[in-house]
Amino acid sequence: MTGRRANEDTFDRELAGLSPERRWREWMGRVEAVLFAAAEPVPREVLSRVVGRDCDVELVIDDIRTELAGRPYDIVAVAGGWQMRTRRAYGAAVRAARGQGERGEQLSSSEMLALVAIAYFQPITRSELSAFFGREVSRDLVARLRAAGLVAAGPRSPQPGAPYTYVTTPAFLARFGFTSLRELLDIEQLEEAGLLDKDKLLAGGWGPPAGEGDDEAGDDPDSGEEELDEL
Template sequence: MTGAADNRPSRRKKANAADENAGGERLFDRELEALPPDLRWREWMLRVEAVIFAAAEPVTRETLARVVGKACSIDLLIDDLQQELAGRPYEIVPVAGGWQHRSRPAYADAIRASAAPTRGGGAALSEFESMVLMAIGYFQPITRAELSKIFGKAVSRDTIASLRNAALIASGPRSPTPGAPYTYVTTKHFLSAFDMETLRDLPDIEALEDAGLLSRAAVQEEAMAAVGDDEEE
C-alpha cells in the first residue's frame, strides 16, 4: 500500500499541471531566459523563419511577436535572417504589411520550366479582368457602375466574382450615391500577388500619364479592345 501511495502525484504537482494547462501560454517559452544571449537570439531567428516559411500569407509583426521575447527587435531579427539567406535562391521580403518567403526572381525561369506546383500561385486572369483589377487598384473604393463608365461598357458581375474568388478584391464601404451600392477595394492578397508592401507602391498614375505610359483614356481603349477580342472568340 505504501508503494502505491508513493507513485501517486502529489496534490501540489496536480495543481501545477492544472495551472499550466489552464494558462496555455506557460507551455510555450517566449523569453528563453535559461539560454545564453547568443543562443536565445538564434532560437528566435529560427522561430521567426519557421513561422514565415509555414504561413500561406504575409506574416505581420504582431504575429511574429507571439513567438519571441518582449524585448526582441523583430526588425533586427529579419535583418539577420535576410543576411543569412543572401546566398540562397529564396529570401524574406516585406509585402502587404508583413513578411513572406519568396523565391528570387533570378530563378523564376527555372521554376516555370520545372512545371512544379507552387504555393500561392496567382489566379489566371483574362486581359479584361486584369484591366478591371488595375482600375480598382488605382480608383478604389469604386462601384461597378463607376467601373463601367471608365470602360465604356458594363463590367459584369461575373468579372467582379472572378476577382473576388481570386481573393484580389473585396467589398468596400457603400457608396453615398443613390441606392448605396457596394464599392470594391483591393485586398492584402492583391499586394502579395504583385509584390507590393502597400498601395503606395503602385506606380503613380499622374507620373505615368505625364510620361505618356498610361491614362484613363488608355485604360478605356485597351479595355474596349480586350472586350472586342473576347467577343470575337
C-alpha cells in the first residue's frame, strides 16, 4: 500500500463522532487550511478529499468568506477552483513590501492586446496574430507572455510548415479572475468598451491605436522588421 493510499484510508473525512456543529467547523478549518497553503487555485475534487462525502464545498466556502469579511484577504473562484487573494485595497501595500513600483508586474499595452487576441482566437499562430495587427508580432513579445505563464504552445497548425499555435493557460484565468474562458466578454461588449474595433477586425487587421507605438518602436535594435513588440 502506498503512503498516499494509506493516508487516505486513515484520514477521517466524515468525523461522525462529532456533533454537526463541530463537524462543520472542522470542515471549514480544513478547507481554509488547504486554500491558505496552496499557491494555485484549488479545484473542488481536491477540497472534497478533506470533507465528508455529503459536505457541500460551496457552502463551506461561503461560511469561511463570511468570517473573512473585514479581513485584508478573501476567497475567490478562479480557473476552475478557489484561491485566497489579497483584497484590491491592499495591493499597494503588498507591492511596497515586495519592493515593486506602482506598475508592479502589469503587462504593457502591446502585451495586453496580443493576449486579448490569443484569448479570443486560440489556437492561433504568430503569423495569424501579425495578420490581425497588420504588422509583425515579435517573438520576444510572445516569449514574455509565455514566461509570465499566461500563454503556452498549443497544437500544431495545419498550415504549411505546421507552425506552433498559442493558447491561454489556467494562470491566465487566475490572473484575470475568470473561472473559465466562457466568462470572456463577447465582441460587442469589447467594442462598446473601446477595446476592439469590429469593422477593422472583419476587414482583416487590427492596426495599433492612433497615437500609440512611435515612442517605443526602437526597443528591438536587432530586428530588421517593424514588429508589434511594444505598441
